[in-house]
Amino acid sequence: MNLIPEPLRGYRRAWLARDVIAGLTLSAVAIPEVMGYTSIAGTPIVTGLYTIIFPTLLFALLGSSRLLVVGADSATAAVLAAGLTGLGIAGVTPGSPDWLAFASLTALVCGALLILARLLRLGFIGDFLSASVLIGFLTGVGIQVLSGQIPDLLGIPKGKGGWFEQQWHWITSLSSIELGTLAFGLATIVVIQIFRRFIPAVPGAVVAVVLLTAVSALIDAQAHGVAVVGAVQGGFPPLGLPSGISWSDVPKVVPTALSCFVLIIAQSAATSRSFAFKHGDAVDINRDIVGLSGASLAAGLTGTFVVNGSPTKTQILDEQKGRTQLANLTMAAVVLVFTLFFTGLLADMPKAVLAGIVFLIGVSLIDVPGLQRLWMRRKNEFVVAVITAITVFAVGVEQGIILAIVLSLLDLVRRQYTPGDFVIGQNQAGEPTYLPAKPGAQSLPGLVVFRYDAELFYANANRFADHFESVISAAPDPVRWVALDCAAIDDIDYSAGVTLANLVNYSRAHNARFVLVRPDTQLLSTLRAYGTLDTIGEDNIFPTLAEAFRAYRADPDPRLPLSG
Template sequence: MPLPKALVPVSMRGYRPAWLGRDLLAGVTLAAVAIPEVMGYTSIAQTPVVTGLYTILLPLLAFALLGSSKLLVVGGDSATAAILAAGLAGAGIAGLQPQSPQWVALCGLTALITGVILLIARLLRLGFLGDFLSASVLIGFLTGVGIQVASGQIPDILGVPKGTGNWFQQQWAWITGAGQLSWPTLAYGAGTIAIIFLFKLLLPKIPGAIVAVVGLLAVATLTDASSYGVAVIGAIQGGLPPIGLPQGIQWSDVAAVVPTAFACFFIVIAQSAATSRSFALKHGDRADVNRDIVGLSAANLAAGLSGTFVVNGSPTKTQILDGVKGRTQVANLVVVVVTLLVLLFLTGLLTDLPKAVLAGVVFVIGIELIDIKGLARVSRRRPRELVIAIITALTVVIVGVGAGIVLALVLSLLDVIERQYKARALVLAPKADGGYDYAKAAPGVQSAPGLIVFRFDADLFFANASGFTDRVEAVVSAAPDPVRWFILDCTGVTDVDYSAGQSLADVTDYLHKRGIHLVLARPEADLLDTLRRYELMDRISPDHVFDDLDKAVAAFPESAGERPPAPPA
């Protein structure tokens, strides 16, 4: 008997048995890539290696059962791991050390708070917040994270001590410490990078990361790599993760990690929503971002309750799942099972894995985050936004990931405000080759003798209201013929705030004092309700409100024997 529909996960409704074989193969392939990848992310989050495995155990299970996306893969992620480490390091908690039980507990607390924020966002239907990071800003942010992540792996690849301080100090530390270079360590790190790139180039369907990890682990075990100075990850705690609230947490710790949790929240929303939408569109599905937020919230709550760090929707792992033709979250459930088997039975085999191998895996991930092609596309199509992307990337690298996410949000919002502030103002005007079309509103442009059809391509609000007023006055005062009708095409105006309402009242008075009729064309019902509340409709004749621009223009009295222009289709 099939389960009731309400009990079937959203992402697996309508599942076909014929998909099972492909999902099983996709899940095993994804596990082979995801397991070394998330183990490598622990070097960014500065947590024990086993916590990486925990990020794809219960969190991935929670999202598979509660999320909407059929393909989105949730787990440890380089961007959120970098935000987490930077946030905790700057939280000012006395005596806090990376890798320590207190550090791991605070990572879990941050994941719990991130999960709660995501849940609140779902209740308030705030999925749209993911749209407040523009594509160019996100490219710049992830490029900066990629530079930070890749450069952060160089000391482990070279076998030299890591530096402290800002990014420049850390780079200078390994450059000046190159004299301590461990050639065997470099061989493992460089070998990992070479194997991954060779497989990408020659055998792209085979995951080079797992080939590198398994092959070099075998070499390290057979040759006892640690005996000739190669740092290995050592014993990994096997078995199930610890279940429960993070230990030793105080109320003061909650306040200390909230800013980091909010930064993680915005990246989780933006990155997961973008990934989910892009793959849904690719397969003709509909992305339910608000439902995915439920799954992401549950995933982070599961992470916090199972001793690991913040999880996120991963574009790279989702691309892998799609590339091997995974159809549903059943593939992710296979990853969960494989990870569980590793935790229960295989952690002992990983003891001799060189840290340089994991560093090489993460180095490649960081390099792939540096989106040179994306920056080039932005440069060609929107050069102005390239500057924003580069500033965001440099801020992430030089100042830190936390500052980068704040700047990314601020720049995205400023970009929106500037576009509204500098909205286009147009006038329906005759073309040189005949006919009419909208042209830039400039002094001396009119639609016909006595008529101006004016369009403003933005909602009116306090910042652009004075610009709207100035443009109206400019085209009216400089019109070649005395204006009798001023038709406001309301296509681009759906709302008017209180400040703009005052400005619109002033424009109305200005027009009426010059004997000009203000006519509204194509206003939405909500806009008319707003204008009534501002008592503006008392100043406009009901006969001068048209639901169609053609009707509005046709109602203008003929002047000097000329017919009014026909609006463009």
């Protein structure tokens, strides 16, 4: 048995220095970032650090991706917070021990769902969130995240109620702005943006945290009304089941865990796949699900919240020329050392600094270029993205997840229900030509080769038949041959098989021969099982378009010319 984790197999000594340097750089970015995510998740600051210690270790040991960085993530943190808020259980409020216990329980249930997904090979679930829906979802999360930080940036208490009520609260409370808090918040944003623009090799968030925490300590900002983080309980992550939780609490977090589960598979699979393809590595999404399940279980058993594959941190790792999970293990080791010995340095850090970091994270999630591309190329998908985004920040993140799945499935059904259909002809060189399948179109005088670009099933079978009949009945010349091009039809359910048999009878009632062109062996086996192939006849099957055209020309109708 090979005990070396898959992402570390075939390791080269030349990669070591790069991996260590990439891990050190990544930890500098990750530490302030994951601390900021705790303000979204509603958990103590140290729990953000916990998300990249044992969860990162477990993914490195069990996953397949060489680069995917696992840890706290803004989208899953927002889903978690929305779900726990919706529980409405007394005592389960952001920042409370019970809140953290339920957050850890959600991670455990999410880990169990991921194990189930691996056993059932459900890695394909991530493919059911289309790119346009993901753009809209993450944009909505970004708007929710950044708008949620505005009160902390201004030093104003957060409002109650829905998203619009919360925005109205801070807008009508501008007279209560705490100027010192605003100064620290704006300074954080400015410092990060300056380094991002002019010195991208240096993590601006780290500079902002170190510099502004030092300023805060020097001027005793807390004494001037600036809210600070205060003492941060560091030390080794707690090991064990969440305290105060019973089996009866598990069903309460299942809906939230399901939402996180879908998002984790979709986001992590897309990230892992894109970076694997970039470097020519193999992709094993089901193996990554094993790693993600281990990471989620580790999160739940070490006193923290749900983790996810991070596109931004993975991009940073790639930019730093990291090659394997050793870079992530280096990051985890640095964070562990920081958690054990240096969290006391955070006591004077203004909360507005964390708010500024998270505010910019929210801004980065708003995919303006992606929305612009959708607007220019697929306006209907742009509308879907906008609807998803509005639902996420105005109604709720969980509702946005549900809508995203529903819209993606509806789009899939729509594409299958209304695919392209064509009448195929031939040019003078014998190459196929494709014309829209409209009444009046024909391939040759007396011949209609009809192509339907989707699998046939109960929902689109009648529409397929209607289009088919409209082309046949309106052909300029009496139709003698009807050919169905099956190149895009891999499968056909029983309802569609009955419809196809009826079309064969319809064609013969109009004195036309019905043939199949380019069917694969699986489709023929299915039609044979339905008995539809007996209706069509084995001699009415042609493996290529060219053979079908030749056969038609060899069977002339003396009433019609053979050129077309």
